[in-house]
Amino acid sequence: MAEPRNRYSTVSLTLHWLTAALVVTQVLLIAAHEATEGPLSREFVQVHKSVGLTILVLTLGRIVWRLANPALPLPEAMPPWQKLLARATHVLFYVFLIAMPLVGWAASSAGGREIVWFGLFEWPLLPIG
Ligand code: HEM
Numbered sequence: 001m002a003e004p005r006n007r008y009s010t011v012s013l014t015l016h017w018l019t020a021a022l023v024v025t026q027v028l029l030i031a032a033h034e035a036t037e038g039p040l041s042r043e044f045v046q047v048h049k050s051v052g053l054t055i056l057v058l059t060l061g062r063i064v065w066r067l068a069n070p071a072l073p074l075p076e077a078m079p080p081w082q083k084l085l086a087r088a089t090h091v092l093f094y095v096f097l098i099a100m101p102l103v104g105w106a107a108s109s110a111g112g113r114e115i116v117w118f119g120l121f122e123w124p125l126l127p128i129g
Pocket residue numbers: 023026027030033045048049050051052053055097100101102103104105106107108115
């Protein structure tokens with residue numbers, strides 16, 4: 001009989017901490033953008049956009065991974081309302097991790113401002129006026 005899992009997989013842990021680090025980076029990039037002026041300030045926004053879109057792709061990949069590899073079961077002694085709250089919080093985080101970059105992408109698209117992903121290639125703008 002297979003041993004019950006008591007630890008998240010390396011892929012899950014990596015995706016988790018990478019996402020956390022990138023979200024913190026996003027806030028620092030905006031702070032740097034606001035503290036500077038001119039081309040450097042605009043560069044910070046460019047990197048912010050690239051990191052944000054990376055978070056979007058990572059999160060979509062993470063959801064696929066998560067569906068194929070369900071989370072560890074919560075402790076049996078945990079009251080049902082706490083289990084529900086824990087699950088709802090996780091879902092809410094996924095919603096934020098998708099909604100925030102989507103809103104940024106939509107805003108850039110609506111403003112017609114090009115996005116060049118880490119200076120490597122032009123990221124398509126959403127077809128919104
Ligand atoms: C998880 C991903 C993201 C997070 C956490 C995030 C977070 C933020 C935050 C906290 C601000 C400051 C808002 C304010 O000053 O009121 C901001 C501004 C902004 N974000 Fe994002 N963002 C993300 C993704 C994106 C993406 C994907 C784009 C575009 C493709 C984007 C474009 C912008 C722009 C253009 C601004 C305004 C910068 C300015 O003040 O000129 N963001 N973002």
